[in-house]
Amino acid sequence: MHGVLRGLVVMGALLLMAAFAQNKVIMGVSIPAADHGWTAGIVYWANQTKGELEKKYPGIQVIVKTAKDASEQANQIQDLVTVNKINTLVILPYESAPLTKPVAAAKAKGVFVTVVDRGLTDPNAQDAYVAGDNPGLGRVSAEYMAKQLGGKGNIVILRGIPTVIDNQRYDAFMEVMKKYPGIKVLDQKYANWNRDDGFKVMQDFLTRFKQIDAVWAQDDDIAVGVLKAIDEAKRTDIKFVLGGAGMKEMIKKVMDGDKLITADVTYPPRMIQDAMMLTAEARVTGKPMKTPTIIPSVLVTKENAKEYYFPDSPF
Amino acid sequence: MLSVRFEGICKDFGTVRVLYDVGFSIQKGEVHALIGENGAGKSTLMKILGGYHAPSAGQIFVNGEAVQFHDSKAAEELGIVLIHQEFNLAEDLSIAQNVFLGRELHRGFLLDEATMNKKTVAALEQVGLQLDPRRKLRSLIVAEKQLVEIAKALSRNAKLLIMDEPTATLTPDETQTLFKLIAQLKAEGVTILYISHKLEEVKALSDTVTVLRDGRHIQTAPTQDLSQQEMANLMVGRELSDMFPPKTAPEQPKTVFQAERVSVPGWAREVSFELRRGEILGFAGLVGAGRTELFEGILGLRPRTSGRFALEGRPIDLKSPSQALEQGIVYLSEDRKGKGLHINMALRPNLTLMALERYAHPLLDTSAEARAFAENANRFNIRGGSAEAKASALSGGNQQKLALAKILHPDPKVVILDEPTRGVDIGAKREIYFLIQGLAQRGKSVIVISSELIELIGLCHRLVVMRGGRITGLLDQQEMSEPEIIAYATGLKGSHATA
Amino acid sequence: MLQPEKPATKSSKIRFNLSGWGPLLGLILLCILATLLNPAFISLDNVFNVLTRTAFTGIIAVGMTFVIISGGIDLSVGSMAALIAGVMILVMNALEPRLGGGTFTVLVGMLLAVGLGAIFGVLHGLIITKGQIEPFIVTLGTLGIFRSFLTYLSQGGAITLQQDLSDRYSPVYYGAFLGVPIPIWVFLAVALIGGLVLNRTRFGRYVQAIGSNEQVARYAAIRVDRIKILTYVILGICVALATILYVPRLGSATPSTGLLWELETIAAVIIGGTSLRGGSGRITGTVVGAILLSTIGNVLNLTSIISVYLNAAVQGIVIIIVAFLQRGRR
Known part of the structure; x- marks a missing residue:
């Protein structure tokens, strides 16, 4: 008799716990592994935010997973749903197309999905979208450069890797430049968002063009290589180099009033924090989340650099 | 029926000349033995006739007409087929697939396996083999493979068969079977060019012997006119009485x-x-x-x-x-x-x-x-x-x-x-x-x-x-x-x- | 028994072997074309730029030539360079407070790099010979291992050399001797020594013998395992030398350091006329191959007649044309 009663009690408790678990927010965060500076920043901010969220909302559980390619990320999403029983997913997809289906499958199981930075091919697979502003980065950069050059001069452009992101930035940049016929784009080449290629491409630009007034490196890693190349060639015609993203070393240079790095344009890896925060708030309070949320690209100059300097972040 | 005449054949490999001005004739329907030491140029000459090499100089005449072979296929079209020392068979294909390799029969878009198998059985019978044409080559013994190679040649209408040391890997019984087949082929009018080291085989089998030495033609003569010893002497170019040096006892048995x-x-x-x-x-x-x-x-x-x-x-x-x-x-x-x-x-x-x-x-x-x-x-x-x-x-x-x-x-x-x-x-x-x-x-x-x-x-x-x-x-x-x-x-x- | 030797045919010594000159011919043609497109190409500065850039992959390619001739392969060189660069910078930064930001610290860093390269080489060699695992698999494994360790050490970002050390170290890349940049001198020296070792030492001969036929070499009393391990050690040291030149260029190591160097070096070796199956090869060919590859990139940057989207296609076409020019060597 006693045994049966005890069994019933235990069962009841289990059911209750299960019901409670239903209400509890379990958030899976799926992001690319740190394989370059920007993703390293993403990993840093994701882990940082996990701590803040768990402090702020005691009931919440946050699981951060990094993947080294799209297929590993797809498997992780499955595991998060079936093993960790998440009901909320914040994902920065490695690639859009191959991850659309796995994310849609998670959503079909009732998981609330927030997609960050790279949109899925099927927008129905997501509940919310938080992204950086790629055209904005191009636009802000172009406007700054045009202003600094007084609407006149020769510039060269170092691009990233042939992708949609790169095209959006480049197209928006060129769109603005149409308004400044006095600025001549000498040439544009891919530097693959890395330092070594930035160095090489810039070296060849310097060989080829005797008068360059400014360089749009588009990315802070490329800018590191560009600076070295200019330094080695001892060229003084270049007035400034504009990178992008908001790497701490570059922000520091801006803050310190560097001669060539006079400004930077943000495309902050910190957007993962915004995404996680907004999603958690929406889930806990039950209020709808604003979508899409665009994190604007901001011009960083000596005046406001302090706000964008995070010495503890790897990026 | 097919006859061949070589005239002034020379062959250089890079800077090494292996054939010097070779000229002789092979008569229709005979068994013609080609002998010589290793390196005498036998295999090279045969590969030239089979269309695998082009001569550096000289001319081949088939049935009195000058011919030039761009590849072995061109030689095959005239009915000249070389049976390789290392067989030219695909081990993982069936007998029928090997026999019809490169000229498969089709019915529409599909391969006509049935007809190919049937024809292969007939070709195998010609060489005295009774084997399932679907068997993989790998499962055959060496002698059978050789006969398959010959059957393959015959099914391609071979009029001149070149056999490069065919008995090197055969047992005495298998050799006898091969000899019977050669006699039968000869009776059917196939010309056979036979390369061998074994002089007793040459003596027993051939009508005519050609000797090559150091890339040069030494002699072509009816087989009956030469003894084995004479053949050996012609091959080496000197008397071969003393193969072994006299033994001397080791001085100290230490x-x-x-x-x-x-x-x-x-x-x-x-x-x-x-x-x-x-x-x-x-x-x-x-x-x-x-x-x-x-x-x-x-x-x-x-x-x-x-x-x-x-x-x-x-x-x-x-x-x-x-x-x-x-x-x-x-x-x-x-x-x-x-x-x-x-x-x-x-x-x-x-x-x-x-x-x-x-x-x-x-x-x-x-x-x-x-x-x-x-x-x-x-x-x-x-x-x-x-x-x-x-x-x-x-x-x-x-x-x-x-x-x-x-x-x-x-x-x-x-x-x-x-x-x-x-x-x-x-x-x-x-x-x-x-x-x-x-x-x-x-x-x-x-x-x-x-x-x-x-x-x-x-x-x-x-x-x-x-x-x-x-x-x-x-x-x-x-x-x-x-x-x-x-x-x-x-x-x-x-x-x-x-x- | 004594018969006169057949006279060696005269033409063998006189005949000009065009096929061996394929890569050089290709390079010269490319240079002429480049000069026509943009005269700045032939300027001394640009030539030095290209050669200095080539130094990294060129030095590694010299080591790779030994490995490939012996019948092996090493896919890990790019990752190995990245890891060596990262460890080297971290150690130099850590030593700076105690040893100061001077030449001594830099020398310690260089020595460490060479040591690491040699150790990685021994490791590869031992797993391949004693463990009897295909070199392709072993080095594919270490390719991942080395790079993830670097990524781990850098937390995905950059490992940057401290400013004082960087200033002291930078002449190794940016400095010049007799007007020629240091990396070019090092490249030249490595190539010369490599050529000498390959063609004029017992070790070089054994390497060729093993690559030509390992069984025969074993039966000819050659210590096959020892020689093979040594080829990987040589390659490891070459990677270390390349890294020593690389670090002062940007003063940092990132997860993109040395990316795809393995393909570039292997391509340089093969374009240079070494058979991927091993057995024979030439250091001069490798050097020309390496220069050719970086020249293609340089020419594309110096001109804009071809859409940037087609860069890789141009590289592919040039490589295939050069392969055509040296066809028939085997």
Whole structure:
């Protein structure tokens, strides 16, 4: 008799716990592994935010997973749903197309999905979208450069890797430049968002063009290589180099009033924090989340650099 | 019916000329034997006729008309088919697929397997084979493969068959079957060009004989006009009375090398023998008796479970060929192309490979190497290539002499030769016998492993016979005879012995 | 038994072997074309730029030539360079407070790099020979291992050399001797020594013998395992030398350091006429191959007649054309 009663009690408790678990927010965060500076920043901010969220909302559980390619990320999403029983997913997809289906499958199981930075091919697979502003980065950069050059001069452009992101930035940049016929784009080449290629491409630009007034490196890693190349060639015609993203070393240079790095344009890896925060708030309070949320690209100059300097972040 | 005439055929491979102005005729419907030592140019000439090589100069006439073959297909269209020494068959395809390879029958888009199988059965019957045409080539024995190759040629309407040493891998029974087939084909009007080393076959089978030597045409004559001895003399270009050098007894019967209770798992059990100064010690036995494996075990080329060794009375350790070389023991493998020589390397580095420290000061003195090569080419009579020519350009006999020169270059005390005359023509054989004898006379100790009993009897001072991984007999000079060796090798005589 | 040797055919010594000159011919043609497109190409500065850039992959390619001739391969060189660079910078930064930001610290860093390269080489060699695992698989494994360790050490970002050390170290890349940049001198020296070792030493001969036919080499009493391990050690040291030149260029190591160097070096070796199956090859060919590859990139940057999207296609076409020019060597 006693045994049966005890069994019933235990069962009841289990059911209750299960019901409670239903209400509890379990958030899976799926992001690319740190394989370059920007993703390293993403990993840093994701882990940082996990701590803040768990402090702020005691009931919440946050699981951060990094993947080294799209297929590993797809498997992780499955595991998060079936093993960790998440009901909320914040994902920065490695690639859009191959991850659309796995994310849609998670959503079909009732998981609330927030997609960050790279949109899925099927927008129905997501509940919310938080992204950086790629055209904005191009636009802000172009406007700054045009202003600094007084609407006149020769510039060269170092691009990233042939992708949609790169095209959006480049197209928006060129769109603005149409308004400044006095600025001549000498040439544009891919530097693959890395330092070594930035160095090489810039070296060849310097060989080829005797008068360059400014360089749009588009990315802070490329800018590191560009600076070295200019330094080695001892060229003084270049007035400034504009990178992008908001790497701490570059922000520091801006803050310190560097001669060539006079400004930077943000495309902050910190957007993962915004995404996680907004999603958690929406889930806990039950209020709808604003979508899409665009994190604007901001011009960083000596005046406001302090706000964008995070010495503890790897990026 | 098809006749062929060669006129002024020359062939150069790079800088090496292998055929000089060869001209002779093959009559319609005859069996024409082509003989010559290795490197005489037989195979090259046949490949030219088969369309595999183009002549550097000269002209081939088929049925009186000048022809030029761009490839073997062009030759095949005229009915000339070369049956390769290493068969040209795909092991993983069926017999029928091989027979119809490259000209498969179709029904619409699909292969017509049924008809091809049926036609293959008919083709196989022509050569006296009754096999399921769907069987994989891999499952056939060598003789069957050869007959399939012939059936394939016949099914392609061959009017002239070129057979390159067809009996080299056949048993006597299988050889007889092949001869019957050749006679039958001849009766059907097929012309046959037959290349062989075996003069008794040539004598028995052919109507006409052509002799090549050193790339030159020596003679074409009716077979009945030549004796085997005359053929051999024409091939070598001199009298061949003395194949073996006279034996001289080792002066001091001092033991140089001792092996005790050597066991190589699966191959040799508790084998012990000793080798004396200036001695040629033979190792006889059937295939699989474990002779090669025993010595590979001794050299450390195979794992060994037991065995102790002594050189000149002092115990030595043998774990690797390099350790053996340090002790002055060298081994020449029976597998010349796979283990003996770097076929793709030049002659000079091949020769000096085992004694390079002699030329390193510390940079290699290549001109000293070249001088050494010239010297050795002379001493070992290595012909057919300059020091910088690739070893693959040499004929089998010259390759073997180079391989010998190579292992002797470090000036070893103990020389182990595994099948030193395999695939070598008569002239080179004789040279190698004299060379081995010369080594013994200069005080080296030589071990010869061979499957040719005549060679062992003619050469060795003492003879070890092995069977199933054990020594079954030790024969001295008086006891050596073919029946006696066979008796020990097959188990009719002898239990276990120690040499 | 003594018969006169067949006279060696005269033409063998006189005949000009065009096929061996394929890569050089290709390079010269490319240079002429580039000069026509943009005369700045032939300027001394640009030539030095290209050669200095080539130094990294060129030095590694010299080491790779040994490995490939012996019948091996090493896919890990790019990752190995990245890891060596990262460790080197971290150690130099850590030593700076105690040893100061001077030449001594830099020298310690260089020595460490060479040591690491040699150790990685020994490791590869041992796993390949004693462990009897295909070199392709072993080095594919270490390719991942080395790079993830670097990524771990850098937390995905950059490992940056401290400013004082960077200033002291930078002449190794940016400095010049007799007007020629240091990396070019090092490249030249490595190539010369490599050529000498390959063609004029016992070791070089053994490497070729093993690659040509390992069995034959084993039967000819060559210590095959030892020689093979040594080829990987040589390659490891070459990677270390390249890294020593690389670090002062940007003063940092990132997860993109040395990316795809393995393909570039292997391509340089093969374009230079070394057979991927091993056995034979030439250091001069490798050097020309390496220069050719970086020249293609340089020419594309100096001109804009071809859409940037087609860069890889141009590289592919040039490589295939050069392969055509040296066809028939085998």
